[in-house]
Amino acid sequence: MKIYSTILSLIALSAISSVHAEGNIEHGQKIFNRSCALCHGKQAEKSAMGQSQIINTFNEEKIISSLQDRKSGKIEGPGNRVKEGLSEQDMQDVASYIQTLKQ
Incomplete structure (x- = not known):
């Protein structure tokens, strides 16, 4: 019975993690x-400022790693404070x- 409970807990945690990993588009x-x-x-x-690449061409992973x-501070520029x-x-x-903005 304890194994069954542990498995259910792991499944629940996995579901929560996958929901958290997805972005809230409205936010x-x-x-x-x-x-x-x-x-x-x-x-x-x-x-941006004539210095950045066009970010609507990036995939999610590249956007996140760039942010x-x-x-x-690995990349410096006017937008760092934001x-x-x-x-x-x-x-x-x-x-x-940003993925919803792709044309």
């Missing part, structure tokens, strides 16, 4: 519109939202 849109759209464009179609690199306040979930949410 990502709010963050993007508030903090990113001015420089990256409403559709993430602009090169992490900016937050850590990125410093993002949680890992915020980054996932923004990345998921």
Whole structure:
């Protein structure tokens, strides 16, 4: 019986983890519109400050790793202060939202 209970607990944790790993598109849109759209464009179609790549061409993993690199200071630039306040979930949410902007 204890094994059965342990298996059910693991399944539940796995389900919670997979839900958490997916981005909340609405939350990502709010963050993007508030903090990113001015420089990256409403559709993430602009090169921010003429220095960045067009981020609506990135996959989710590249967006998240780029945000992490900016937050850590590995990549420096004007947008770093905005990125410093993002949680890992915020980054996932923004990345998921940007995927909806692909043409």
